[in-house]
Each structure stands twice: as structure tokens, then as C-alpha cells.
Amino acid sequence: MLKMALFFLVVSLVAGFFGFSGISAATASIAKILFFIAIVIFLVFLVLALMAGQAIF
Structure with a gap:
């Protein structure tokens, strides 16, 4: 799930760079x-x- 979040972050940065603000x-x-x-x-x-871990001891 964290990989998907990083993927969407990269897509957002690339889209922002090219001017697709929406x-x-x-x-x-x-x-x-x-x-x-x-x-x-x-x-x-x-x-x-x-x-x-506490239940074992």
C-alpha cells in the first residue's frame, strides 16, 4: 500500500510539473x-x- 502511495505521489509531481493541476x-x-x-x-x-510479545513471558 505504501508503494501505491509513492506511485501516486510521483504521478502527482509529474502532473504538477506539466501543468495539470486538477x-x-x-x-x-x-x-x-x-x-x-x-x-x-x-x-x-x-x-x-x-x-x-508480552503474552509469552
Whole structure:
């Protein structure tokens, strides 16, 4: 998912460079949403891993 966010970020930068502001804004917002979803999933798995690590001891 993070790769998709980086892909949309690159597409947004290229579209902005060539003057397609509407496409640039849309892909930037998609990249931002995917990035935050990836952060939330990472935090959920981090908490689950820490809880599983405590259950062993």
C-alpha cells in the first residue's frame, strides 16, 4: 500500500510539473489517504505484536 502511495505521489509531481493541476491535486489526495491508511495499519500491527510479545513471558 505504501508503494501505491509513492506511485501516486510521483504521478502527482509529474502532473504538477506539466501543468495539470486538477490531476495533480487528485493524485496528491489519493497518495495522502493511502499513506495514512498504511500508517494506521502499521500501528495496529505494532500494537498486536507488542501484545503478543508480552503474552509469552
